Amino acid sequence: MGQKEPEIYVSSIENFLVKDFAKQKYKDYAFSIPEYQRPYKWTTENVIQLIDDVTETILIKNEKNLSDMKYRIGTVVLHVDKKNLNIVDGQQR
Numbered sequence: 621m622g623q624k625e626p627e628i629y630v631s632s633i634e635n636f637l638v639k640d641f642a643k644q645k646y647k648d649y650a651f652s653i654p655e656y657q658r659p660y661k662w663t664t665e666n667v668i669q670l671i672d673d674v675t676e677t678i679l680i681k682n683e684k685n686l687s688d689m690k691y692r693i694g695t696v697v698l699h700v701d702k703k704n705l706n707i708v709d710g711q712q713r
Contacts, residue, residue: 633693634678652704 631640640646670693677691697708 633674633691633696634681637674638678646705649700649703649705652706654699654701654706654708657708 674691674693677689680686681689699706699708
């Protein structure tokens with residue numbers, strides 16, 4: 621028998637945060653860094669700053685009705701594994 625094909629979901633960070641998280645689609649999931657990833661170098665402050673920047677951009681975009689406003693963070697790959705959202709580095713070789 622064949623392996624189950626992985627579910628692939630492509631989304632903007634805005635859609636992921638506003639739609640999926642707002643609707644609590646992943647409310648019981650935890651973000652994690654899988655052991656096969658290289659060591660994580662960001663501090664808690666770095667993560668908070670990124671979340672604040674993205675949130676502020678979304679709020680400004682909606683408040684000023686700027687539909688073409690973008691906040692580029694690059695590619696983020698989340699691998700769903702049981703109740704974890706594994707953050708996978710797309711640049712990992």
